[in-house]
Amino acid sequence: YDNGDDTFNLVTNDPQSIKEGFSEDNFPNIFFKIINVKDLKNAFNVKTYGKYKNVEINVHKENENQYLVGTSDSSIAKTLGLDRTDKYYYEKWVPKEDVQLFEVRKPLIF
Structure with a gap:
């Protein structure tokens, strides 16, 4: 930061x-x-995302067996069965084996 x-x-x-x-x-x-x-010398912002039911989604937390996934897109939330947790955000704990994690790296330019 x-x-x-x-x-x-x-x-x-x-x-x-x-x-x-x-x-x-x-x-x-x-x-x-x-x-x-x-x-x-080389700096990147690295963000971890997940694929859940073939949909790219945010991954926020994890416990031993689950990830907390979320989105602000109401249509994605409806498709994935996410619960509304804020005015414009939806989340749900899902089994780890149902989520494929991936990282997005963006170079920081100074």
Whole structure:
């Protein structure tokens, strides 16, 4: 995340990142490191999505056996049987084996 002062917060959920100078955040399993933009060679914004019943959908959380998937598209929500959880958002816990995860990487340009 851009701090607006030539520094970025790098965020990960990999506990091994502590070996690379990351610190544990106030949230469980979240680690961060503040770096100067001039120290970045290749930087990407990485977002994980899922395919559930052949539909691309957001993946928010996971527990041992399920993913919490969601969308703001009401027609997709209706097709997938998602519950309305906010004025414009729909979610549902679904079995992990029913979701195919994939990442979208977008280069950050400075």
